[in-house]
Amino acid sequence: MERGQTTGHVRIMLRVEGAVAAGAAIWAYALFGASWWLFSILIFLPDVGMLGYLMNRRVGAWIYNLTHTYSLPIIIAMLGGSSIWPFALIWVAHIGLDRVLGYGLKYTAGFKTTHLSGGV
Secondary structure, eight states: OOOOOOOHHHHHHHHHHHHHHHHHHHHHHHHHTOOHHHHHHHTTGGGGGGGGGGTOHHHHHHHHHHHTSTHHHHHHHHHHOGGGHHHHHHHHHHHHHHHHTTOOOEETTEEEEETTTTTO
16 A cells, blocks of 8 residues: 655655755756746646556556656756756756645555645
């Protein structure tokens, strides 16, 4: 059984961490001088990962989590060079904003069952 809802100060810390990550990514994006039109168009692109739920909850959770963890955009930025950084920064900003809003990594129990919400 998958249970992992965070509560109390840990939940607050994870949301603050998301705010810091989003703020830092947006700040770095501004310093990079990339297009704000690009930012506004791509900020919701990671949510395409929700389409995995059309197959089933297990696949949906796996794909959603893959597109909503900081590891992938950071690794891609490190390997891809400076031309990919704006895309990675947008991706990190998206994930951070999701965390601030309480959208966490998904469990296979259902879309609303996350490490931050517990499915409440």
